Amino acid sequence: MKAIEVKVLTKRYGKAVGVEDLSFDVEEGEIFGYLGPNGSGKTTTIRCMMGLLRPTSGWCSVLGKRVMHGRATQHRRIGYLPGDFQIWPGRTARKSLRVLAALGGGNGLKKKREELSERLDLDLDRKVGTLSKGNRQKVGIIYAFQHSPDLLILDEPTIGLDPLVRQTVLELIREVAAAGATVLLSSHDLSEVAAVCRRAAILREGHLVELAPIPQIVQQGERRLKVWFANDAKIPPVPADSLDGIRVIKQNAESLEVAYLGSADAVLKWLARFGVDRIATPQTSLEDAFIQYYRREAGHEQ
Amino acid sequence: MNNSNRSPFPFALLKFWTLRMLPAWLLIAFMIFLFQIAICGVVHDNERVKALIQYVEMLPAFIKALMGGEILEVGNIAGLIAIGYQDPLVLLLYMLFAVGVPTALLAGEIQRGTMELILSRQTAKLHVYICAGLITIVGMYALVLVMFSGTIVATKIYDFYQEVPLYFFFKIAIVGGMLASAVGGIALLAAACFRRGMAVSLTVAFLVVEYFISIISDWWPRMEWMAPLSIFNYVDGPEIFENPGWPIGDMCVLLSILTISTILGGIIWHRRDLPL
Numbered sequence: 066m067k068a069i070e071v072k073v074l075t076k077r078y079g080k081a082v083g084v085e086d087l088s089f090d091v092e093e094g095e096i097f098g099y100l101g102p103n104g105s106g107k108t109t110t111i112r113c114m115m116g117l118l119r120p121t122s123g124w125c126s127v128l129g130k131r132v133m134h135g136r137a138t139q140h141r142r143i144g145y146l147p148g149d150f151q152i153w154p155g156r157t158a159r160k161s162l163r164v165l166a167a168l169g170g171g172n173g174l175k176k177k178r179e180e181l182s183e184r185l186d187l188d189l190d191r192k193v194g195t196l197s198k199g200n201r202q203k204v205g206i207i208y209a210f211q212h213s214p215d216l217l218i219l220d221e222p223t224i225g226l227d228p229l230v231r232q233t234v235l236e237l238i239r240e241v242a243a244a245g246a247t248v249l250l251s252s253h254d255l256s257e258v259a260a261v262c263r264r265a266a267i268l269r270e271g272h273l274v275e276l277a278p279i280p281q282i283v284q285q286g287e288r289r290l291k292v293w294f295a296n297d298a299k300i301p302p303v304p305a306d307s308l309d310g311i312r313v314i315k316q317n318a319e320s321l322e323v324a325y326l327g328s329a330d331a332v333l334k335w336l337a338r339f340g341v342d343r344i345a346t347p348q349t350s351l352e353d354a355f356i357q358y359y360r361r362e363a364g365h366e367q
Numbered sequence: 368m369n370n371s372n373r374s375p376f377p378f379a380l381l382k383f384w385t386l387r388m389l390p391a392w393l394l395i396a397f398m399i400f401l402f403q404i405a406i407c408g409v410v411h412d413n414e415r416v417k418a419l420i421q422y423v424e425m426l427p428a429f430i431k432a433l434m435g436g437e438i439l440e441v442g443n444i445a446g447l448i449a450i451g452y453q454d455p456l457v458l459l460l461y462m463l464f465a466v467g468v469p470t471a472l473l474a475g476e477i478q479r480g481t482m483e484l485i486l487s488r489q490t491a492k493l494h495v496y497i498c499a500g501l502i503t504i505v506g507m508y509a510l511v512l513v514m515f516s517g518t519i520v521a522t523k524i525y526d527f528y529q530e531v532p533l534y535f536f537f538k539i540a541i542v543g544g545m546l547a548s549a550v551g552g553i554a555l556l557a558a559a560c561f562r563r564g565m566a567v568s569l570t571v572a573f574l575v576v577e578y579f580i581s582i583i584s585d586w587w588p589r590m591e592w593m594a595p596l597s598i599f600n601y602v603d604g605p606e607i608f609e610n611p612g613w614p615i616g617d618m619c620v621l622l623s624i625l626t627i628s629t630i631l632g633g634i635i636w637h638r639r640d641l642p643l
Binding site: 094112115117118119136137140143145147149150151152153164165167169170208218363 | 485491643
């Protein structure tokens with residue numbers, strides 16, 4: 066069974082497009098990355114999945130049930146962390162979490178709450194208004210995880226957290242997934258998506274531009290080649306007109322680093338004409354790939 | 368959707384919101400209660416009544432109308448006690464509750480960002496609205512009953528030189544409670560439609576205009592035709608005191624306003640995308 070299904074989902078705000086013709090699904094037990102820069106439509110999609118927004122057209126289903134706007138479709142089984150987590154500032158974290166747990170019929174989550182607060186090193190008895198941004202985000206993490214949900218929808222979960230706590234949160238995500246839960250991880254922090262997700266979707270201006278396993282996403286971006294020329298060789302100018310998609314990343318007296326699209330064949334044939342000492346293929350990061358997706362998509366539109 | 372997936376009524380939210388609003392309600396109720404006792408404390412003494420009437424006579428006619436008009440006279444104990452039911456301070460306290468509660472609960476939670484959390488639990492959007500509605504409408508009605516209980520307590524504390532017709536005050540309390548609930552319903556409608564600031568502004572503006580129409584139509588015969596346009600016109604104190612029966616027509620109008628505004632607010636709340 067699919068944990069999440071999104072079918073030709075469109076959400077418009079007046080004339081502005083939130084998302085358009087979006088379709089993807091997430092398998093049960095999968096950690097799915099949902100990538101995109103600010104304003105790309107990630108939060109809009111998530112709010113449609115949660116029944117908080119009414120889609121203009123299309124539909125979503127979560128845990129096998131069609132999402133109805135305004136109704137809590139499967140919310141007892143969902144752990145949700147909004148992108149901008151806010152909670153009652155005048156109450157202690159413990160009291161607020163207790164009220165929210167009771168709303169899902171989830172009384173008696175004390176043990177889990179305590180365990181999470183210990184792992185995240187958070188004092189639940191302080192008023193939320195006195196907590197730092199990072200600690201407030203920890204309250205949000207506990208809120209999403211406290212009832213051991215079958216599906217976690219996390220919108221920018223590590224925002225404002227220090228690197229150590231970020232690692233703890235990523236561990237928590239891996240643990241729940243190992244226990245069978247599905248996780249949709251929305252983020253523009255690519256390293257955290259690469260650290261835990263097997264597949265990811267990339268969104269740009271409300272449209273899906275890629276949906277693939279992480280390694281494939283990385284490979285589909287630009288590839289890089291670093292060349293050290295022989296001592297007496299003069300570094301040749303890059304023939305951008307004859308080698309389509311090639312560009313210089315870095316150049317100095319001994320070496321040249323280029324990025325290219327597609328096959329390395331033409332680049333290697335061109336290099337073979339010169340005295341090459343050695344070559345290296347620097348790893349393209351997900352971040353590079355991600356940026357390339359945006360550059361390429363923008364280029365297509367132009 | 369099968370029945371097992373229906374969201375149960377969020378009693379936890381109702382309790383949480385009720386406890387949040389309780390201090391404000393208690394404070395307002397206490398002030399209204401004390402005000403009734405204070406008014407009775409003044410009007411049970413003939414000499415003080417004369418002084419009060421002399422003072423009222425010095426005020427412009429529309430302010431006198433605002434405080435009860437021609438029913439304010441020495442010897443009319445019921446009319447004098449009724450000052451406490453329509454004094455601007457008391458009306459202001461009601462307005463504070465009517466406007467403050469639904470806007471704090473619906474628009475306020477949205478503005479704070481906590482409505483998204485509430486709706487992300489097993490809570491239907493309409494149930495959230497019903498919780499806010501119950502607290503507003505029941506709270507308003509309860510305030511009117513507190514006001515009536517203030518009058519009862521005052522009649523036990525003070526000796527009046529004539530019998531206080533508590534039955535008529537009870538009728539006023541019941542009809543007044545309907546008026547208060549209808550005002551709550553209108554505030555609820557505004558809170559369901561707009562952001563907090565706009566909801567407060569519109570409700571206050573509506574109530575001020577309505578009250579103004581009520582006073583103008585009462586005070587200026589040429590404007591009498593406007594009287595039915597004011598929600599306040601449907602609690603007619605002198606009529607209630609003169610007539611032993613219940614003002615069924617006025618009660619139906621108030622009940623209709625409450626029902627229509629609450630249902631309309633519920634539909635809009637359910638259908639609109641909240642500005643989360």
